[in-house]
Amino acid sequence: MNCLICHAPYNPLASWQHFLTLKNADCLCVKCRGAFVKIDGEICDICGRPFAGLERSHRQGKLCADCVQWQKDDEWKDVLTKNRSVYMYNEFMKEVVALWKFRGDYAIVQAFQDEFCREFYRHFDNTFCIVPIPLSDERLYERGFNQAKALAELLALPIYEPLCRRHLEKQSKKSRLERLRTENVFRLSEKTSLRGKHIVLIDDIYTTGTTLRHAAKVLLKAGAASVSSITLARG
């Protein structure tokens, strides 16, 4: 077999477990698989940021300093119930995400299948409503696919798309403050009732949490009971 990411030939580990449970062999070589770092250990209760390697001053009890700020703001308090992320956004993940999302190598998503699903079911279950963060129409055309939706599809649960997104310049060009100030780019695409629904937003990367909170706000306004999120990586 050839590795899905580096294309080097490798021998997938075949054990009795694979044989007996019909579990699929890994589509990545040992080296590429090992280059992803999963998030575990102590994390911020809200945003899922790992506390390991974080300065003490950035932590207050069970929360990170960023989330403390969010919670102090009446407008944003408890908008996002919790976020969980599967991997650290390390150099390797940056490279892979660039290949997947910007170069458009859709097939890469398969590499995240097992661990993304496992992380989802660790915190949520199939009673939650799955909502991928949408792209603007322009961006969707440019990329050819929505990476958040590709992740959502890994879960094999019904997907809801109640949101649409206005086209803005690329986020990465803006600072955190600018992002905080920007008005909400999301709106409800149709009059759908979300009354009483528990929602899990899906996105590729949690950086400042602004995008997810903006989306969450719109959903709460439409009656959602709670909004949480899961992302592939935590920046």
Place this chain on the structure above:
Amino acid sequence: MRFIVDKGRLIPETLAKNDKDAKPISHIDFPPSIQLTPGFHYSAELLSFVEGRQLLLEELPFPLDLIQAHYEHGYLSYEKGIVKTKHGWRCMRCGNEDGRFFASFPCARCHTVCTYCRKCIMMGRVSECTPLVVSRFSFPQSRYLSPLSWNGTLSEGQQRAADAVENAIAQNGELVIWAVCGAGKTEVLFQGIARALEMGKRVCIATPRIDVVRELAPRLKQAFANVPLIALYGGSEDRGKFAPLVISTTHQLLRFYRAFDVMVIDEVDAFPYSVEPMLEYAAAKARKEKSSLIYLTATPHPAWQREIRRGTRKAVTIPARYHRFPLPVPSFEWCGNWRRQLKRGSLPRNVMAWVQSRIETEKQAFLFVPHIDVLEKVVRILKQLDERIEGVHAEDPERAEKVQAFRDGRIPLLVTTTILERGVTVPNIDVAVLGAEDDIFTESALVQIAGRVGRSAQYPDGDIRFFHYGKTKGMVAAKRQIERMNKEAAERGLLKTQ
């Protein structure tokens, strides 16, 4: 992007009045091109951007309706990016037909499950709904009078090859230059390139290796001081430009289409990669239908060697180095089951002795090993002998620093996996291979490795030792190839007579 067909013409759905039958371009049968409309007021800016190229729409900084108008008047054409074949798919940009390098996705551009090529994805995605835009029009090419400002002299062997190159270029022929490592291949091209530029031809030198592009560009710039030259590789500033003299890596070449009158392919069979099918495809696509094709190689493929010997493939050999000393010939030395020894944390005694004697006599050396895991173990053992010994491999982040340290003499012996360091010509070194029987050491790889030794005129000799656990055909063929070259050089009187 989807198209509709109206009176034999393709129209992008966004420009069509009625888009209900829009389909991805790969699903449409359409005539190859439209006749050129004389008198059409074309955009010279657009046409010179596209000339000799095959580009994605997103690579063209022009509005779609302008592009479409040029298509409708026959100045541009759209081509399928992915084509269905009997066994699967073919990417028309990079030539990939390997099923493992195709994948499908739900495409937001054409609303179908769209197959794309993963092989050339780094240059932007080509999928079933991706049109490739090519030019159907070319501007007159400028001629350069006596463009060559180089005034070095060629050896006898080089001169004969240079004449053959010039001939092939003038007659749009095909030619292999088989030149031993250190023969001075680049200079052999100068005379022919000069002739091509005088005739108003466009010349491309293609190589799989980015290091070669970087090394060749300044030398050619110096030799052809008044001719615009561009060097294309990932991240180079010249991307998107065009010039009468182009040096390019495989990937960058993929964006060209029927652009060159002279195509020179350097380092055919460059170790460790035997000729990439992608380079072959890219070069074929980037050449004009009527053009010359020159291959430069130090170690042609065995099949080519046979054809050359039989005379069915036109070739010129340069069997001697420019300094006119014969090539040093490798010797074989059995070293037992070195892998087992390595597991126990030691190296065969004769290998250790070889290394020790280089250290003692302060002669620098390369030690080639087959794989990275072997490399790490070997370095650990040798460091006990001399702390300064280092290992380097293709993906080593400190590769450049270590190679520089070796050049500066700060590292007495460098253990290495690949011949990526082949550009490193350090005078007066010895070379050994540990595990020369490994599959990775093909005939051409071993010839290239041996070619590291004796490159300078002051130190034309050196030791080449292949430590092995069972002689292979590749080893024997490599030695025979070197000896044969020496014999031919002697017969042709290309060697110094003592």
